[in-house]
Amino acid sequence: MAVGIDDIALFIPRLFVDSADFAMARGLDPAKLKQGLGISKMAIVDTNQDPACLAANACLKLMQRNNLSPHEVGRLYVATESALDESKALNSYVIGMLEQVYGDGSFEHCGGIECKFACVSGSYALYDNANWIRAGESEGKYAIVVVSDIAKYDMGSSGEYTQGAGAIAMLLNDNPRLMQFDPKVTSTSIKNEYDFYRPFGKETPIVHGQYSNLLYLIQVKKAFEAYKKKALETGLIKIRDGETILDHIDYLCMHLPYSNMGKKALSYLLRREWRNLPRWKRIIEQTGMEEPVPKDPRGTIESILADEEYMAKDHEFTKLFTRTKEYQAFYEDKLASSLIASSMIGNLYTASLYLGFRSCLEFEFQKGVDLEGKRFGFGSYGSGSSAMVFSGIIQPTYKEIVKNMNLEAEIGERIKLSLHDYEEIHENRRAPSQSLLDPKNEFVLVGIENSPESKGERKYAFCQ
Ligand code: COA
Numbered sequence: 446m447a448v449g450i451d452d453i454a455l456f457i458p459r460l461f462v463d464s465a466d467f468a469m470a471r472g473l474d475p476a477k478l479k480q481g482l483g484i485s486k487m488a489i490v491d492t493n494q495d496p497a498c499l500a501a502n503a504c505l506k507l508m509q510r511n512n513l514s515p516h517e518v519g520r521l522y523v524a525t526e527s528a529l530d531e532s533k534a535l536n537s538y539v540i541g542m543l544e545q546v547y548g549d550g551s552f553e554h555c556g557g558i559e560c561k562f563a564c565v566s567g568s569y570a571l572y573d574n575a576n577w578i579r580a581g582e583s584e585g586k587y588a589i590v591v592v593s594d595i596a597k598y599d600m601g602s603s604g605e606y607t608q609g610a611g612a613i614a615m616l617l618n619d620n621p622r623l624m625q626f627d628p629k630v631t632s633t634s635i636k637n638e639y640d641f642y643r644p645f646g647k648e649t650p651i652v653h654g655q656y657s658n659l660l661y662l663i664q665v666k667k668a669f670e671a672y673k674k675k676a677l678e679t680g681l682i683k684i685r686d687g688e689t690i691l692d693h694i695d696y697l698c699m700h701l702p703y704s705n706m707g708k709k710a711l712s713y714l715l716r717r718e719w720r721n722l723p724r725w726k727r728i729i730e731q732t733g734m735e736e737p738v739p740k741d742p743r744g745t746i747e748s749i750l751a752d753e754e755y756m757a758k759d760h761e762f763t764k765l766f767t768r769t770k771e772y773q774a775f776y777e778d779k780l781a782s783s784l785i786a787s788s789m790i791g792n793l794y795t796a797s798l799y800l801g802f803r804s805c806l807e808f809e810f811q812k813g814v815d816l817e818g819k820r821f822g823f824g825s826y827g828s829g830s831s832a833m834v835f836s837g838i839i840q841p842t843y844k845e846i847v848k849n850m851n852l853e854a855e856i857g858e859r860i861k862l863s864l865h866d867y868e869e870i871h872e873n874r875r876a877p878s879q880s881l882l883d884p885k886n887e888f889v890l891v892g893i894e895n896s897p898e899s900k901g902e903r904k905y906a907f908c909q
Pocket of ligand 1: 474476477478480481482603604605606607641652653654655657658661702703706760828
């Protein structure tokens with residue numbers, strides 16, 4: 446059965462911090478953020494925005510654009526790592542807001558849960574809902590998967606420049622106009638880790654940044670190995686001598702905690718795929734140095750990170766590798782367009798991978814590339830940790846969706862925050878009613894109850 450993504454809508458807060466202003470304020474070289482990490486702007490939520498209203502706004506856009514009535518929606522899943530409650534799922538807030546527009550009880554037939562596994566949970570939500578449709582349980586109804594997050598780190602920490610916020614809503618059905626998932630190849634890896642976590646009651650995460658970078662690469666690689674095996678065994682992809690499966694994947698979308706992480710992931714995967722192929726000889730001729738090997742190749746992530754000599758050499762080799770014409774061609778053809786939106790918006794945790802997908806569609810289409818029949822590969826990663834690799838094929842009807850994509854217009858007029866206003870918002874010094882922008886055609890948070898019997902109850906309104 447053809448199951449996949451029929452349409453995709455996004456909602457991004459209009460406030461942003463400019464990375465150059467931010468770097469100056471923190472005493473950093475602006476080039477570190479712009480060139481080193483690929484960050485030019487970070488979307489920041491206003492005082493009256495939270496992950497629930499970002500999700501509801503993305504969902505409303507998706508439903509309005511497709512003239513969907515709640516009766517056509519059988520499941521609404523929300524994946525997030527910015528949960529508002531230990532018990533009440535983010536879905537119920539979203540349903541509550543949507544019912545302000547569609548009427549009380551209009552979604553009561555619908556099912557869904559909030560999904561959590563750091564940034565990878567949206568991919569699990571997509572997979573589970575695709576299988577709900579494949580199993581014939583959907584009775585012709587759509588599933589909606591919303592990924593919504595506010596990436597917020599401690600002020601002054603190295604995570605602070607990898608912030609961002611936004612939500613993406615994806616419509617799934619058995620006759621998708623945009624992309625059909627490849628069947629029986631979705632693959633995962635999982636391991637108990639503490640690379641990034643947010644204990645109960647803490648608003649910002651505890652992060653081991655370099656550890657999380659390397660763990661991401663290792664976990665995605667493991668899931669990719671399992672994907673490769675399935676893709677070859679099922680006959681989905683056939684390769685000839687001297688080829689890698691990546692030669693048969695037209696576009697790659699990677700989890701993007703910051704834009705340049707996509708480049709890191711690509712070079713990590715390509716080095717491991719290419720090093721046993723005839724083309725490696727040409728690569729080494731261009732790098733002029735052999736690929737370094739750690740002192741203890743079977744060591745732990747800690748031992749590899751502590752092997753300073755290896756890390757320095759590996760860094761040098763990676764730089765040379767990414768300058769080879771083979772890497773450059775692969776990067777330009779298959780990855781570059783997916784990184785553009787991330788550098789304009791920042792980290793969206795669960796939604797980052799799908800922002801990359803959205804970015805690739807829009808910017809490749811703008812270049813005039815015909816995407817019909819192209820295979821997209823996805824590398825999803827969530828700290829803690831789990832990775833998922835899957836793929837899909839762009840459908841002949843994709844133009845109906847992609848021709849209207851315009852990231853800047855969809856975000857709307859963006860307003861640059863002063864560092865003072867950014868810090869006021871970051872430190873929660875303003876109440877929801879003290880928002881900087883006047884909301885229009887969107888759901889906003891209007892207050893949070895503080896009385897003992899209804900403590901934490903959140904009130905939302907739709908502003909015309
Ligand atoms: N000009 C240009 N580039 C510069 C620079 C300068 N003046 N100074 C540093 N850089 C480059 C570095 O070379 C490095 O790029 P490279 O890895 O390609 O060589 C990059 O900027 C980052 O600098 P680095 O000092 O290595 O990292 P950091 O301490 O700033 O931390 C993160 C970066 C991503 C680890 C940190 O922001 C973080 O912890 N973020 C949150 C967690 C996260 O995103 N994890 C990712 C996996 S989920």
